[in-house]
Amino acid sequence: MKSFASSxxxxxxxSIFAFMGLISPSFALDEIVMxxxxxxxxxxxxGGQTIFDVKIGFETYGKLNADKxxxxxxxxxxxxxxxxxxxxxxxxxxxxxxNQIIGPGQALDTSKYFIISSDTLVNINxxxxxxxxxxxxxxxxxxxxxxxxxFPVVSYGDxxxxxxxxxxxxxxxKLQAVAGPSAxxxxxxxxxxxxxxxxxxxxxxxxxxxxMPALSVATLNGWSKPILRDLKWKQGRYSxxxxxxxxxxxxxxxxxxxxxxxxxADKNFGQKPADPSKMPLQDLxxxxxxxxxxxxxxxxxxxxxxxxxxxxxxxxxxxxxxEDKISSGMPPVLFISVKTDLLFPPELVDVAAQKIKAxxxxxxxxxxxxxxGHLAGLTDIQKASDQxxxxxxxx
Amino acid sequence: MKSFASSxxxxxxxSIFAFMGLISPSFALDEIVMxxxxxxxxxxxxGGQTIFDVKIGFETYGKLNADKxxxxxxxxxxxxxxxxxxxxxxxxxxxxxxNQIIGPGQALDTSKYFIISSDTLVNINxxxxxxxxxxxxxxxxxxxxxxxxxFPVVSYGDxxxxxxxxxxxxxxxKLQAVAGPSAxxxxxxxxxxxxxxxxxxxxxxxxxxxxMPALSVATLNGWSKPILRDLKWKQGRYSxxxxxxxxxxxxxxxxxxxxxxxxxADKNFGQKPADPSKMPLQDLxxxxxxxxxxxxxxxxxxxxxxxxxxxxxxxxxxxxxxEDKISSGMPPVLFISVKTDLLFPPELVDVAAQKIKAxxxxxxxxxxxxxxGHLAGLTDIQKASDQxxxxxxxx
Numbered sequence: 001m002k003s004f005a006s007s008x009x010x011x012x013x014x015s016i017f018a019f020m021g022l023i024s025p026s027f028a029l030d031e032i033v034m035x036x037x038x039x040x041x042x043x044x045x046x047g048g049q050t051i052f053d054v055k056i057g058f059e060t061y062g063k064l065n066a067d068k069x070x071x072x073x074x075x076x077x078x079x080x081x082x083x084x085x086x087x088x089x090x091x092x093x094x095x096x097x098x099n100q101i102i103g104p105g106q107a108l109d110t111s112k113y114f115i116i117s118s119d120t121l122v123n124i125n126x127x128x129x130x131x132x133x134x135x136x137x138x139x140x141x142x143x144x145x146x147x148x149x150x151f152p153v154v155s156y157g158d159x160x161x162x163x164x165x166x167x168x169x170x171x172x173x174k175l176q177a178v179a180g181p182s183a184x185x186x187x188x189x190x191x192x193x194x195x196x197x198x199x200x201x202x203x204x205x206x207x208x209x210x211x212m213p214a215l216s217v218a219t220l221n222g223w224s225k226p227i228l229r230d231l232k233w234k235q236g237r238y239s240x241x242x243x244x245x246x247x248x249x250x251x252x253x254x255x256x257x258x259x260x261x262x263x264x265a266d267k268n269f270g271q272k273p274a275d276p277s278k279m280p281l282q283d284l285x286x287x288x289x290x291x292x293x294x295x296x297x298x299x300x301x302x303x304x305x306x307x308x309x310x311x312x313x314x315x316x317x318x319x320x321x322x323e324d325k326i327s328s329g330m331p332p333v334l335f336i337s338v339k340t341d342l343l344f345p346p347e348l349v350d351v352a353a354q355k356i357k358a359x360x361x362x363x364x365x366x367x368x369x370x371x372x373g374h375l376a377g378l379t380d381i382q383k384a385s386d387q388x389x390x391x392x393x394x395x
Numbered sequence: 396m397k398s399f400a401s402s403x404x405x406x407x408x409x410s411i412f413a414f415m416g417l418i419s420p421s422f423a424l425d426e427i428v429m430x431x432x433x434x435x436x437x438x439x440x441x442g443g444q445t446i447f448d449v450k451i452g453f454e455t456y457g458k459l460n461a462d463k464x465x466x467x468x469x470x471x472x473x474x475x476x477x478x479x480x481x482x483x484x485x486x487x488x489x490x491x492x493x494n495q496i497i498g499p500g501q502a503l504d505t506s507k508y509f510i511i512s513s514d515t516l517v518n519i520n521x522x523x524x525x526x527x528x529x530x531x532x533x534x535x536x537x538x539x540x541x542x543x544x545x546f547p548v549v550s551y552g553d554x555x556x557x558x559x560x561x562x563x564x565x566x567x568x569k570l571q572a573v574a575g576p577s578a579x580x581x582x583x584x585x586x587x588x589x590x591x592x593x594x595x596x597x598x599x600x601x602x603x604x605x606x607m608p609a610l611s612v613a614t615l616n617g618w619s620k621p622i623l624r625d626l627k628w629k630q631g632r633y634s635x636x637x638x639x640x641x642x643x644x645x646x647x648x649x650x651x652x653x654x655x656x657x658x659x660a661d662k663n664f665g666q667k668p669a670d671p672s673k674m675p676l677q678d679l680x681x682x683x684x685x686x687x688x689x690x691x692x693x694x695x696x697x698x699x700x701x702x703x704x705x706x707x708x709x710x711x712x713x714x715x716x717x718e719d720k721i722s723s724g725m726p727p728v729l730f731i732s733v734k735t736d737l738l739f740p741p742e743l744v745d746v747a748a749q750k751i752k753a754x755x756x757x758x759x760x761x762x763x764x765x766x767x768g769h770l771a772g773l774t775d776i777q778k779a780s781d782q783x784x785x786x787x788x789x790x
Contacts, residue, residue: 047676153676214660214685218652221686222617225645226624236679250620257613262743265609271716281442281548281714284631284706288713290609291616311679318683319676321666342737348657 028103029095029110033059033086037132038166046161049152052141056162057119057132061085061102062110068172072108073163074098074117075180075187077378078313079124079255079305081131084117088130098181100382107388113176118166120159120187122151122312128304136236136308148308149236155316156190163187164195177331177392179203181377182344183313186320192333193325202333203388206377208344209335209352211321216343219258220314226250227307236308245299248307253298261340261373265290328360334391335365336377336384343374364391423498424490424505428454428481432527433561441556444547447536451557452514452527456480456497457505463567467503468558469493469512470575470582472773473708474519474650474700476526479512483525493576495777502783508571513561515554515582517546517707523699531631531703543703544631550711551585558582559590572726572787574598576772577739578708580730581715587728588720597728598783601772603739604730604747606716611738614653615709621645622702631703640694643702648693656735656768660685723755729786730760731772731779738769759786 039055059082064070074084077097085102087095096117101107108115123133136151167173178188178199185207192202208216227233230247238244273279274292287295335353337346346367353363368383370376434450454477459465469479472492480497482490491512496502503510518528531546562568572595573583580602587597603611622628625642633639664685668674673681682690730748732741741762748758761782765775 149679153679155676211666213657214664214666214683215652215655215657217664217666217683218660218685218689221683221689222645222649222652225648226621229621229624229641229645231626246624250617250624253620254617257610257617260610262608262610262740265613269609269612271606271609271612271713280710281550284544284548284710288609288612288616290613294613294616315675315679318666342740345657345737 028099028101028106029061029085030103031061031086032090033061033083033088033096035059035082035088035130035132038169040162040165043158043162043165045152045154046157047152047155051134051152053138054121054134054162055132056121056134056166057130058082058166059084059086059096059117061115061117062113064114064170064172068170069174069176070112070114071167071172071175072113072115073167073175073178073191074102074108074115075163075178075184075191076117076120077180077182077184078317079252080184081123081125081128081133082117082119083130085115097378098381101385101388107382107385107392108179109389116167116170116172118163121154121162122309122316124306124310124313125304126306126309131304133309135306136312137306148238151308151312153312153315156186156320157194159316160187160190160194163191164198173198175199177201177203179205181205181381182207182374183317186317189322189333190320192331193322196327196330199331201331201391203336203391204333204349205336205381205384206338206341206344206374207335207349207352208320209348210323210326210355212318213348217318219343220318223251223254223258224311224314226254227311230307233307236311238307244307245302248302248305248310249295249298251307251310252301252305253294256294256298258343259374261342261371261376263340263371264373264375267371269293323355326356326359326361330356330361332362332391332394333364334387335363336381336387337365337367338373338376338380339367339369341374341377423494423496423501424456424480425498426456426481427484428456428478428491429483430454430477430525430527433564435557435560438553438557438560440547440549441552442547442550446529446547448533449516449529449557450527451516451529451561452525453477453561454479454481454491454512456510456512457508459509459565459567463565464569464571465507465509466562466567466570467508467510468562468570468573468586469497469503469510470558470573470579471512471515472575472577472579473712474647475579476518476520476523476528477512477514478525480510492773493776496780496783502777502780502787503574504784511562511565511567513558516549516557517704517711519701519705519708520699521701521704526699530701531707532701543633546703546707548707548710551581551715552589554711555582555585555589558586559593568593570594572596572598574600576600576776577602577769578712581712584717584728585715587726588717591722591725594726596726596786598731598786599728599744600731600776600779601733601736601739601769602730602744602747603715604743605718605721605750607713608743612713614738615713618646618649618653619706619709621649622706625702628702631706633702639702640697643697643700643705644690644693646702646705647696647700648689651689651693653738654769656737656766656771658735658766659768659770662766664688718750721751721754721756725751725756727757727786727789728759729782730758731776731782732760732762733768733771733775734762734764736769736772
């Protein structure tokens, strides 16, 4: 068991999220949880490359029943990790990201379900001590050095296959559901596409639908560009202490700008200057408050993040596509969108649901409101509690 | 008179716009037009700094009547210029950006109105031979060198005051209307706020409303960042032949990504690779088609653009705010939005119209559909023709 509640990094992350208004005071899973580690000696990617000493982290909430039939898998978002509920220590400032809907009697009911929240390959925050992942910053057992850009490009198909190996190591072969926000929704949908017999239901929150839209491919390319342009990136061959930190900070800032909405920005910053004695119309070097605060937050977040890992995570997101894998035999899908989501506007899942129905599958759509746009899929998820319960209870 | 139809730069610009599907074949003003230049010996900014030898370009369509009372001013968008209608030569591939609604019998009826389309200070494309502007790339008469970052930061208030001087040089003191898309809408609204007696009506197309939303302040900051990070930018003191071209290209690419919508990107690119023999999941260096094409387009556009000018234009946009200047005495405003505009979603002008009405002013909102999102405010403006006509005819 690891507990990082008092770690400096963890405090920084929490303070950034708290600053951004991302943390809700509600507390459903009033429990101390722990990060566990799953290891396999090797994994061969769908692209045919073998990675050795593969590990990913996971957390569990609730109890596994005797026949191992009460399992829900939770899959995390782009910059998240498997800490979906509870706290590592009572002194933690806030619980996992979906804590509002995970707990006894909650939408994801821990008195009924055994919930496994899983990390992924190429997590973008491999330096976060609570993250367990294998990716470009991992040591290549062959060379005893970090992989860097020698790490194989992985896809959502790879992410879910490593998760499947994790579940099989626990003797679990069938899931009641897979649920996740954003990149987590794509893992959930990939599970349904690749292993329809193993998945009972899919809850896809703030999802792009069945494939990455071309505009999002371009948006994600825009996130990556500051890293690619940073001279310290060196085609991915940077060394410790000499990382492309500026590029990474700009990339992380771009993610935040993509993931929020107009109301969130107006409420938290407005058009205020960073310093009232330095008005932005006096000098181009003067800043707006939203510029300086997002910059500050992004720079702090570079302490946990890794530039190459960011690029790998962008690429697998750009490549997401299960359009040709939907069928009448796939599990029912509940799409939950946020009305003001600018990254994945809710119209995208209307189209996805129509396509699933057109091939004889089952899909429904719920749209919630919430300040924060895309991020309201994390902060306001409790608004869809009843619909999640109904969906899970449906025969 | 200048004609640049055959210039290499102009062809490049046209081919990029044509590639992007931005150019419509419709041709309302079937006329050869010319760029004219307005000069004043000096202009003192609202910030108190004096610029000498100030010039901006303009074009006119239709005829000025005897009492100079039939004038409509058109103000251009962020990366545009005063070429709103007609062609410079019959061989031009396409006419000005709002040609669809400018011409005899059109919404902006040249058989009735004398239309002046004006350039602005700090145009981002000062190297485009059809652009006449004063900004960071202009020669400072004192030093005989380009201003660079010594150019004073200007505001929308300054842009419209130089336009006012242009109109006064033609003996025009009262406008039937000011109309413009995007940054042009902000000029139009600034006119109404600063000179309500001089403006009959305002047509604000793809507008953010009465001030720049905080999220857009951050988005525009994201556009600027690649320039600020480019080592060749040198705090704005770069020299000819050694410009921050990569940063400028990334900035221009970011503008395009912000200004289009999902349908446009899906239609033009989809999730296709740039090269089918180089699949993106094989290698991080492989690209998607939308990445390579937008990059290619942006790089071509750097030939006309200037990095410092881009930063100045971003800053004045970030600072746009007429919230405290609206009144019952202001001219009526017609807001025209595009339903899928992701840069300035149409909800923003609903709020603006409500605020104007709340102080006793007149405002109405029209929402059009069109593939292209924000850019449909240029390409699909003819869909609002009837509403524009009605609005202009209203007593």
